[in-house]
Amino acid sequence: MIDSLPWWSFVIPVSLVGLLSTFLKWKIPVFTIGFSVGFIVWFGANFYFDVVNGGIILEKVGAVLAVPKIVVLFASGIIGGIMTWLALYIGQSMFSSGGDLVEFEDIRQS
Numbered sequence: 001m002i003d004s005l006p007w008w009s010f011v012i013p014v015s016l017v018g019l020l021s022t023f024l025k026w027k028i029p030v031f032t033i034g035f036s037v038g039f040i041v042w043f044g045a046n047f048y049f050d051v052v053n054g055g056i057i058l059e060k061v062g063a064v065l066a067v068p069k070i071v072v073l074f075a076s077g078i079i080g081g082i083m084t085w086l087a088l089y090i091g092q093s094m095f096s097s098g099g100d101l102v103e104f105e106d107i108r109q110s
Contacts, residue, residue, distance in 0.1 A: 011087040018091020030089050038084025043077030 014034070021028055050058045050069070058069035065072065 008083065011083060014084055014087035015091030015094075018088040019094055020091075022092050022095050028092075030092055031085055034085030034088035035081040037081075039077040039081035041084075042080025043073055046073050046076050 018030070046058065050073070055069065058072050062069040062072050
């Protein structure tokens with residue numbers, strides 16, 4: 001079942017964690033936690049799959065992009081970190097004004 005999910009499906013539970021942190025009034029550093037967790041997970045997962053597959057896949061991706069495979073590892077970590085940070089931030093910002101949903105008109109009038 002997990003194999004059928006798209007690669008970006010981790011955004012939904014991370015957003016829910018951000019939403020939950022708002023309701024529980026947790027004061028978490030969104031960028032630090034979101035980016036570092038996303039970077040570690042994506043970098044670690046790609047490193048694990050690289051080791052398990054004998055380095056073939058990242059080597060081929062690096063050849064297509066004309067970069068060494070360590071650059072591919074760091075790029076995937078950075079992309080995963082940014083997406084996790086944004087998901088956590090969006091989840092935390094949904095109801096950040098005292099439990100009220102932020103409307104589009106409210107943002108435009110500011």
